[in-house]
Amino acid sequence: MGRGKVELKRIEDKSSRQVSFSKRRNGLMKKSHELTVLCDVDVALFIFSSKGILYEFSTGESMTRILDSYQSYKETEELTRKYIHGKLPSEYGDMCPADELAEMIQRHVDENNIKKLDTTDLYQLEHNLYDILRLVKIRKTQVMMEVVKDLQNKEMQLKKEKKTMMNEVKVKSNFQLKLQKLNEVKVKFEWLQITEAKLDDTNNDGVMDVEIA
Amino acid sequence: MGRGKVELKRIEDKSSRQVSFSKRRNGLMKKSHELTVLCDVDVALFIFSSKGILYEFSTGESMTRILDSYQSYKETEELTRKYIHGKLPSEYGDMCPADELAEMIQRHVDENNIKKLDTTDLYQLEHNLYDILRLVKIRKTQVMMEVVKDLQNKEMQLKKEKKTMMNEVKVKSNFQLKLQKLNEVKVKFEWLQITEAKLDDTNNDGVMDVEIA
DNA sequence: ATCGCTATCTATAAGCG
DNA sequence: TCGCTTATAGATAGCGA
Numbered sequence: 001m002g003r004g005k006v007e008l009k010r011i012e013d014k015s016s017r018q019v020s021f022s023k024r025r026n027g028l029m030k031k032s033h034e035l036t037v038l039c040d041v042d043v044a045l046f047i048f049s050s051k052g053i054l055y056e057f058s059t060g061e062s063m064t065r066i067l068d069s070y071q072s073y074k075e076t077e078e079l080t081r082k083y084i085h086g087k088l089p090s091e092y093g094d095m096c097p098a099d100e101l102a103e104m105i106q107r108h109v110d111e112n113n114i115k116k117l118d119t120t121d122l123y124q125l126e127h128n129l130y131d132i133l134r135l136v137k138i139r140k141t142q143v144m145m146e147v148v149k150d151l152q153n154k155e156m157q158l159k160k161e162k163k164t165m166m167n168e169v170k171v172k173s174n175f176q177l178k179l180q181k182l183n184e185v186k187v188k189f190e191w192l193q194i195t196e197a198k199l200d201d202t203n204n205d206g207v208m209d210v211e212i213a
Numbered sequence: 214m215g216r217g218k219v220e221l222k223r224i225e226d227k228s229s230r231q232v233s234f235s236k237r238r239n240g241l242m243k244k245s246h247e248l249t250v251l252c253d254v255d256v257a258l259f260i261f262s263s264k265g266i267l268y269e270f271s272t273g274e275s276m277t278r279i280l281d282s283y284q285s286y287k288e289t290e291e292l293t294r295k296y297i298h299g300k301l302p303s304e305y306g307d308m309c310p311a312d313e314l315a316e317m318i319q320r321h322v323d324e325n326n327i328k329k330l331d332t333t334d335l336y337q338l339e340h341n342l343y344d345i346l347r348l349v350k351i352r353k354t355q356v357m358m359e360v361v362k363d364l365q366n367k368e369m370q371l372k373k374e375k376k377t378m379m380n381e382v383k384v385k386s387n388f389q390l391k392l393q394k395l396n397e398v399k400v401k402f403e404w405l406q407i408t409e410a411k412l413d414d415t416n417n418d419g420v421m422d423v424e425i426a
Numbered sequence: 427a428t429c430g431c432t433a434t435c436t437a438t439a440a441g442c443g
Numbered sequence: 444t445c446g447c448t449t450a451t452a453g454a455t456a457g458c459g460a
Contacts, residue, residue, distance in 0.1 A: 001435045002456025010253050018427085020456075021252035027454060028248060031241050031437095032258075039234035040223050041262050047248070048255040158371035165378040182395035214452040215439025231444085233439080240437055244454095 021049065029057045234262065242270045 011017040025047055032045045036059050044058040224230040238260055245258045249272045257271040 001437095001454045003433060003435085003458085004456060005435070006251070006456070008247060008250055011251050015427095016456080017252055021248070021254065022428085023455060024244070024248050024252065028241070028244055030454095031237065031244065034221060035234070035237050035241060035260070037221055038219070038224050039230055039237065039263075041234065041260060043261075044257075044259040045245075046257040050252075050254055158375060162371060162375055162378065165375065165382060169378060169381050182399060185399055186395060214437045214454090216441085216450060216452090217439060218452065219439070228444095229439085235445095236438055243437090 025055055029055070032057045238268055242268070245270045 011020055028045065028047070032043045035041060036043045042059040045056060047055040049055070224233055241258065241260070245256045248254060249256050255272040258269060260268040262268070
């Protein structure tokens with residue numbers, strides 16, 4: 001799309017990259033939305049800019065359900081994998097952190113020629129694993145915190161709106177009070193019309209009928 | 214795209230919907246992948262078909278990126294404390310999972326007399342570590358999900374309240390309209406009082422003064 | 427950073443095996 | 444359900460303000 005074909009590689013020019021990011025991000029969001037509507041499915045999309053800003057799209061109130069489903073789905077999948085002992089092929093070559101860890105361990109072990117490992121090596125391995133776990137944990141926290149922050153913002157927003165509406169209701173309530181008073185007036189006015197009917201015609205000239213719904 | 218323009222509404226024909234889902238899903242995955250590569254960002258995409266099958270795409274977390282994120286770790290932790298009252302419950306006591314992992318590794322290593330470890334033992338160790346990581350990950354997810362769910366509930370609650378208040382405002386607004394009408398009545402009523410003052414005393418007997426604030 | 431433009435490229439709806 | 448084809452709608456790169 002666009003004037004020239006684009007290679008599938010990182011756009012090196014920072015400016016172009018940013019512009020492209022903005023456009024494509026919106027495109028992706030739009031398409032995600034279309035998918036949910038057209039095909040009646042649930043979609044959750046999270047995009048983390050290089051600055052760590054989160055852009056997300058997800059099906060209406062169901063993010064919880066989506067993440068929930070995702071969690072149980074993954075757990076199930078991992079258990080299955082554990083017993084079947086084979087990797088599920090992934091079209092885009094992405095890996096979940098656990099897979100990554102497993103692979104790193106494997107790599108580490110391979111690199112160091114297993115049979116020669118001694119106490120020192122194991123100590124090294126231990127610390128590598130420690131680091132990996134810590135990093136995974138951090139990343140996980142960050143991701144979840146983004147979600148939490150987002151929800152927190154939404155909550156604040158809604159609270160503000162609620163407050164505003166409270167005021168509005170209060171104002172409107174005053175009108176209601178006035179309404180009551182005027183209703184009393186109305187009753188008296190109607191009584192007056194009846195009374196007035198007793199008056200002679202010449203005195204009735206300027207009085208019009210008033211209808212109240 | 215395609216032969217005809219498509220309305221943004223659920224495709225009713227089941228077959229077309231399925232075909233469309235398949236095509237658009239792949240398109241979305243592809244575009245997500247392009248975005249990650251071209252713009253060098255992280256993307257996570259989850260699609261749940263109506264049958265509950267998960268299709269997902271996500272960036273493999275690169276170590277570099279995670280390391281870069283480490284700086285914000287302290288901040289994140291701080292945020293966590295700030296937003297989430299109380300500490301995160303842990304099945305493993307007060308130790309942080311990473312410490313615990315280290316200890317478990319140590320224990321495992323001690324128990325098995327390091328120097329006798331061979332390939333098989335290391336393989337076992339690797340898998341134990343994998344399991345531990347998984348447990349930690351799952352537990353962490355559960356805890357965070359509770360927070361998210363809680364916030365989600367709060368959000369829903371506030372939305373409901375907002376809706377209720379909306380209705381209230383609407384009702385009150387009707388009163389405001391009635392108020393207007395009655396104000397007209399009031400004007401006429403006052404006019405009538407003036408007119409009525411012209412009438413003779415015997416006809417004025419039943420009319421009282423009415424004050425309106 | 428964003429907006430508009432438009433030439434081009436891509437995704438995909440419809441149709442056919 | 445799938446794959447392939449084709450005409451078109453849609454996305455977007457490049458550029459200017």
